[in-house]
Amino acid sequence: MNPVLELEDLHVHYGSIHALKGVSLKVFAGEIVSLIGANGAGKTTTLRALSGIVPCRGRISMNSKEIQTLPSHQRVRLGLAQSPEGRGVFPLMTVEENLDMGAFIYSDKEQINQDRDFCFTLFPRLKERRSQLAGTLSGGEQQMVAISRALMARPQVLLLDEPSLGLAPLIVAQIFEIVKHLNELKKMSILLVEQNARMALKFSHRAYVMETGKITLSGNAADLLSDDSIRRSYLGH
Amino acid sequence: MNEFIQHIINGISMGAIYALIALGYTMVYGILQFINFAHADIYMVGAFASYYLARFFQLGEHPHWSWFFIALGLSTLVCALLGFAIEKIAYRPLRKSPKLNILITAIGVSLFLEYAGQLLFGVDPKLFPPLLTESVLFSIGGINVMSLDVIILGISILAMFVLHRVVYHSKLGKAMRAVSQNSTVAAMLGISIDRVISFTFILGSSLAGIAAVLVGMRYPKIEPMMGMLMGTKAFVAAVLGGIGSLPGAVLGGLIMGLSEEMVVGYLQSTYRDALSFGILIVILIFKPTGLLGTKRIEKV
Ligand SMILES: Nc1ncnc2c1ncn2[C@@H]1O[C@H](COP(=O)(O)OP(=O)(O)OP(=O)(O)O)[C@@H](O)[C@H]1O
Numbered sequence: 438m439n440p441v442l443e444l445e446d447l448h449v450h451y452g453s454i455h456a457l458k459g460v461s462l463k464v465f466a467g468e469i470v471s472l473i474g475a476n477g478a479g480k481t482t483t484l485r486a487l488s489g490i491v492p493c494r495g496r497i498s499m500n501s502k503e504i505q506t507l508p509s510h511q512r513v514r515l516g517l518a519q520s521p522e523g524r525g526v527f528p529l530m531t532v533e534e535n536l537d538m539g540a541f542i543y544s545d546k547e548q549i550n551q552d553r554d555f556c557f558t559l560f561p562r563l564k565e566r567r568s569q570l571a572g573t574l575s576g577g578e579q580q581m582v583a584i585s586r587a588l589m590a591r592p593q594v595l596l597l598d599e600p601s602l603g604l605a606p607l608i609v610a611q612i613f614e615i616v617k618h619l620n621e622l623k624k625m626s627i628l629l630v631e632q633n634a635r636m637a638l639k640f641s642h643r644a645y646v647m648e649t650g651k652i653t654l655s656g657n658a659a660d661l662l663s664d665d666s667i668r669r670s671y672l673g674h
Numbered sequence: 675m676n677e678f679i680q681h682i683i684n685g686i687s688m689g690a691i692y693a694l695i696a697l698g699y700t701m702v703y704g705i706l707q708f709i710n711f712a713h714a715d716i717y718m719v720g721a722f723a724s725y726y727l728a729r730f731f732q733l734g735e736h737p738h739w740s741w742f743f744i745a746l747g748l749s750t751l752v753c754a755l756l757g758f759a760i761e762k763i764a765y766r767p768l769r770k771s772p773k774l775n776i777l778i779t780a781i782g783v784s785l786f787l788e789y790a791g792q793l794l795f796g797v798d799p800k801l802f803p804p805l806l807t808e809s810v811l812f813s814i815g816g817i818n819v820m821s822l823d824v825i826i827l828g829i830s831i832l833a834m835f836v837l838h839r840v841v842y843h844s845k846l847g848k849a850m851r852a853v854s855q856n857s858t859v860a861a862m863l864g865i866s867i868d869r870v871i872s873f874t875f876i877l878g879s880s881l882a883g884i885a886a887v888l889v890g891m892r893y894p895k896i897e898p899m900m901g902m903l904m905g906t907k908a909f910v911a912a913v914l915g916g917i918g919s920l921p922g923a924v925l926g927g928l929i930m931g932l933s934e935e936m937v938v939g940y941l942q943s944t945y946r947d948a949l950s951f952g953i954l955i956v957i958l959i960f961k962p963t964g965l966l967g968t969k970r971i972e973k974v
């Protein structure tokens with residue numbers, strides 16, 4: 438079986454900083470794959486390269502089609518959508534307008550409305566706040582907007598960069614449940630970047646561990662969860 | 675009292691014109707965070723385009739509504755194309771370089787248009803032909819409301835209304851706001867930044883094209899350097915309202931038009947052009963973000 442998303446030997450430089458030093462990873466259809474690692478390991482950089490925000494060397498393919506030379510705005514059309522680190526909501530637009538921007542590439546009103554309603558069933562809070570400016574929402578609510586906005590793009594592969602960052606444990610659990618739900622119900626493949634390694638491993642099928650720009654370990658999430666070195670470095674005991 | 679009301683009418687109609695041009699500065703700033711110094715020279719080219727149209731067809735001899743709208747359309751079209759071309763040729767290649775480079779380029783484009791204008795159109799001022807017959811539309815209690823003031827105001831309000839519809843309700847307009855708030859994320863969602871930027875320049879320059887004809891009818895002397903003073907005032911209006919804010923540009927333009935008119939009416943007309951600099955200094959000291967401006971929200 439071919440992976441839906443595959444990175445091969447990806448390199449990214451920020452000026453003189455060599456942030457990614459040959460990263461390769463795969464995501465298969467219907468998988469939740471997490472990418473964990475310490476601060477500054479290059480997780481966000483990997484996702485930024487995937488979405489075409491930073492220039493990279495190497496190969497990125499979606500369904501065996503190479504996309505590394507495509508500009509960002511064209512990659513969405515191939516089924517790659519991202520909820521970025523720090524959420525990146527449009528602060529002076531309403532919740533609803535933010536979601537509409539997620540559906541920018543579509544013009545089928547009916548389906549867009551259905552997708553929006555689906556997001557509102559996932560996050561009823563957003564429905565209450567639909568006319569509120571996104572910049573005035575709480576951090577957790579903004580995270581819901583960022584995820585919903587990415588869903589509006591009807592991704593085949595959803596990229597989530599630290600969806601739990603700065604959120605209360607209850608909301609974190611809720612967001613992970615939703616990720617699982619999307620994966621099971623919508624058969625969506627998900628590449629999840631997380632600091633919260635324990636949670637990420639619990640909810641994923643497979644995982645990659647990243648250290649200073651390289652993948653150092655990969656395998657089944659369950660195996661990694663019980664791996665001694667992982668426990669010491671990322672799980673706190 | 676009558677005199678005062680007359681000044682208010684004049685001030686509002688001039689203010690509407692400042693607002694039209696200020697909107698162009700503020701829209702480009704909102705998207706690219708730089709001042710398009712060539713904006714007012716685009717306006718100058720629009721004035722000359724409609725001047726030559728009028729001269730070619732000798733429109734000034736038979737003022738008529740339809741001529742007015744044709745001139746307005748031509749000026750808008752010429753400015754839109756020019757704005758589009760300037761961005762594509764001069765600014766786009768520099769998009770990733772430091773802001774200062776693009777700023778200096780904008781000054782270069784401005785000088786280029788001014789001197790090319792002198793070369794092509796001549797240095798001497800030209801007389802913009804009357805496209806419409808000026809008449810007293812109605813008078814109340816001794817105040818004459820001139821048709822021209824009403825037309826200027828009417829067209830400006832219409833243009834701003836259309837702009838508002840476009841920016842807040844069209845897909846590309848919403849994309850424009852999204853890009854101005856977070857261009858990286860906008861691109862991730864499938865919005866082509868290049869297209870949005872082109873669209874912004876077309877929109878802003880079109881408004882300058884409309885303003886060009888309106889000013890030509892009110893102050894019929896046009897010359898290749900006419901953009902300089904107008905540009906300064908409209909820019910100050912944009913800063914006064916809060917650069918990047920559309921309602922701010924309109925408010926700033928109106929304040930500018932009204933206060934100039936009051937200075938001319940009650941102080942001394944020679945102070946008129948100095949006023950904008952005075953306003954600029956005062957805002958920069960007391961409220962650099964402008965009346966309706968917000969600090970740019972820092973990304974977390
Ligand atoms: N715009 C940039 N310019 C220069 N260096 C950068 C830039 N963005 C990231 N880096 C560097 O690249 C490296 C990888 O950063 P990245 O943001 O990908 O890490 P991360 O794994 O997402 O970390 P965190 O868990 O803290 O979010 C870091 O050393 C960082 O300092």
Ligand SMILES: [Mg+2]
Pocket residue numbers: 480481482522
């Ligand atoms: Mg990160």
